[in-house]
C-alpha cells in the first residue's frame with residue numbers, strides 16, 4: 001500500500017473495546033442506576049474485574065488510569081475500599097456467581113501481599129466461585145520476584161499477562177522502562193514453577209526510536225519464551241490526556257507507514273513461529289482457548305481486549321473500573337480519592353455510564369463481530385446506512401462487501417477500526433480524543 005493511502009486513513013477512531021464507547025458515557029447514569037442494574041442480575045455467571053490504579057513509578061508511554069504510589073497507608077486504604085465495594089455488590093446481588101476474576105491496573109501487585117490476600121479472601125467469602133473459574137493478573141516483570149509469585153499462588157492466579165513492549169535497550173530508555181530480556185525470562189520461569197498455566201506477553205510497536213528491526217527482534221525473542229498468547233498494540237501518543245507522555249519527543253515517533261510496517265513485521269514473525277492471528281492484534285497457540293474461541297466465531301471483546309470469556313456481565317471494582325450489564329455500562333469515579341470517599345460513605349462510586357438503546361445493542365453486536373472475526377453479516381438497514389462510509393475502504397481494496405457480508409481483506413485487517421467506525425452511529429466530533437487508527 002502506498003504512503004499516501006496510509007496517510008489518508010491516519011484518522012483517530014475508537015478502539016471499540018465496547019460499544020457505545022466510553023467517550024459516549026455521561027453523568028445521567030450514576031450510582032442509583034448501577035445498584036439497580038446489579039439488583040436485576042439473574043443467576044448467570046459474572047466476571048469480576050478489579051482495578052488497582054497504582055504503580056511503583058510511571059512509565060513515560062503509559063496511557064492507563066494509574067499513578068505512582070508507594071505509601072503503605074494509601075495502598076492499605078485502597079484495598080479496604082475494594083473489600084467494601086465487594087460487600088456492596090454482594091448485598092445487591094446475594095450469592096452472585098463469579099466465573100473469571102481479573103486483576104488489572106496499574107500494577108495489581110503494588111498493593112502488597114497482605115492487601116491482595118485480604119481482598120481475595122473477601123471475594124471468596126462473598127461470591128460464589130464456579131468450578132473451573134480462572135483468576136488472571138497483569139504483572140510487571142520488574143517486580144515479579146519469589147515473594148510476589150508466592151502471593152499470586154496463594155490467591156489462585158492461574159493466568160498472567162506480562163508487559164514487555166520492546167526488548168531493545170534504546171527503546172526501553174526512550175519509554176522510561178528498563179527491563180532487559182533476562183528480567184522477563186526470570187519472571188516467566190518463576191511463574192511457570194508456581195504453576196501459572198497461561199502467560200500472555202504484551203508487545204508494542206510505534207514507540208519512540210523504535211525501528212522495524214527492533215520490533216522483529218522483540219517478536220522473535222518473545223517467541224523463545226514460549227508464551228501461550230501475545231498481544232501486539234500500537235503505542236497511542238496522547239500527551240494532552242496523559243502528561244507522563246510529554247517525556248516522549250513527538251519527533252522520535254515512527255510515522256503511519258512505519259507503524260504499519262512494524263506491525264506487519266512482528267505479525268509475520270509470530271505467525272512463522274506457530275502462533276495464529278486473532279482479531280486485530282492478538283496471537284495464540286492454536287490449541288489455546290482464545291484461538292479455539294476465534295475459530296468457533298465465539299471470541300468476544302471487552303476492555304482488556306479479546307477474550308474467550310463467555311460471561312455477558314462484567315462487574316468492575318475499583319477506581320475508573322467499568323461494569324457491563326445487559327442494560328448498559330457504568331463507570332466508577334476515575335481517581336482513587338473520589339472512589340474511596342464514595343465507598344467509605346457507604347455507596348457506589350459510579351459517576352457515569354450509558355443505557356443501551358435497541359440500536360446500540362444491534363450495532364454493538366455487529367461491531368464486536370467485525371472486530372473479532374474481521375467480517376460481519378449486517379442486516380439490510382445497517383448495510384444501507386454504512387455502505388457509503390465503507391466505499392473508500394472498499395475502493396482501496398481494504399474490505400469487500402458481498403451480499404450482507406462485510407469482510408476485511410488481508411491487507412485491510414489493520415484498518416478494521418475504521419470499518420467499525422462506519423457502523424458507529426454515535427461517533428461524533430470526538431476524533432481528537434482517540435488514538436491513531438493503525
Ligand code: SF4
Pocket residue numbers: 054055057058059061062063064066105106107140163
Ligand atoms: S505501563 Fe504498566 S507499569 Fe508502567 S505506568 Fe503503566 S500500568 Fe504502570
